[in-house]
Amino acid sequence: MPELPEVETMRRGILPIIGCKIESVVCPRCERKPILLSPAIEEFDRRLRGKQVVGIGRRGKRVLVEVEEEQAIVIEPRMTGLVLLADPPTREHLRLQINLNSGPNQSVSHPKRQGGQLLFWDRRGLGTVRLLTHKEIREQIDIKLGTDALEITADGLRDRLRKSQRAIKVALLDQSAVAGVGNLYAAELLFRAGIDPRTRCDRLSGPQWKRIVCAMQHVLNEAILYEGSTLSDGTYRNAINGEGSYQAHHLVYDRAQTPCPRCEEGTIQRIVQAQRSTFFCPICQRKRGLHPTLASRR
Template sequence: MPELPEVETMVRGIRDAVEGTRIVRIRRCPSPCRPLQITPGLRQMARRAEGRTIVAVQRRAKRIVLKLDDEAAADRSDGSGGGGFVIEPRMTGLMLLSDPPNTKHLRLEWQLLKGNEERRLWFWDQRGLGTISLLDAEGLSQLLDGGRLGKDALDMAPPDWTAICRATSRPIKVLLLDQSKVAGIGNLYASEILHLARIHPETPADRLTRPQIQRMGAATLEILHAAIRHEGSTLSDGTYRNALNQDGGYQNSHRVYDRAEERCPTCTKGVIVRIVQAQRSTFYCPRCQ
């Protein structure tokens, strides 16, 4: 479930505690669940990263990036100087500094040192669909500079929205979920953005008017920034938690998501309906949108 606001909240939650720490040890946590995808294998990952310093904690779309120093890069025959970890939480992954929801789903632990102070960073994943990769400097640069991802949703300007909409007749909700066109928006926030912009989710993207595109761009910034301020959305399944194992708060502000058959809070006259697009649930108000 983690989308841009939840991942941004994870990044902000761990940044102060993690930046400037030295990696003492990386270990796989004992878990009876399906193994997590770790690239390269844990032994090689530990050999390349232990002893190095985490110099920056960043977000790229729905990914968390732990950038490493490039000390002794010239001495690393495997070319691993610089680079860093890229963590994809996917459905249920969390980055935690505090006690996890349970220990059964702990997957990886970074044991860290800052001065004489020991710290712990964990990746917790209930469904085990997340991934952790250690990239070299070139691979990390390609990811941060674009690669297969579109422009970050928070960085989209009106001409960017116009360009991606004019290039396809796909329904606008489906386009918003295409990470190669605009990065960071997931299913939950796509429904909320289109509702605030008063756009029907099945409208072909290339038929949106200029005012609609402008409203959508503005709604994207408003929704995502508000969700970040409230530290993301914790839904009824309770899987999303912030870095200190606490609920987000933006779920209390959802206008349409997961509110099928309820009265629309915007117009107070329409009833929210649920449809399926690209195998994902879409919620909207037929009267407002």
């Protein structure tokens, strides 16, 4: 589930490890489905022992732990992964443990902080952890990603998608077009923009693209402020194993059959697009630019 706000919250949460040196990297005993770890743990540990953490970055939905010698630990949480400093939800799903010595930022206090570790926890084992050089990051990750959703302009998004015949909700999930937006926040931002999620990209007007990007950046920044969304399954947690609180501010996501909070005339509907649930109000999200086959079913 983690999307840009959750991953950005993870990134900010582990900033205190900047300046620490890595003592060892280990894979705790885990009988669950293994994650993708590259290179193998022995080489992972060898390349990082004694190296200092020099920065914490993000690429779309990935956290980058920058270390010396122009390399970074690239963590992609995917569905259920968490990047933590403390208190993993369970020990049985702990996938990677990076042991750290004291650094200049260790004086930064956290009420639940257990100094000296960076942890990757993943219940379903779909996440990935890779140690890559800066050159490999450019060649394997950056080249595949669109502009970050917090930085993209209306003209930039329009240039990437205006010829596409995909529904705008589906297109926003394409990380090569815009990096960081996932299913939850795509539904929320399109509601705020007043755009029907089934509208084809090639039928959107200039003002509509501006509304989409404005809503995108408002929703994502607001969600970061509330440290992301912890849904009913309780999986997502921040770096010190606390819940996000943006779920209390969702207007349409997972609110099917409830009154529209904006127009109060419509009822939030759930449809499936590209095998993902979409939530929207059929009254105040305009019925423009639909594919003819979809329009005929209305």
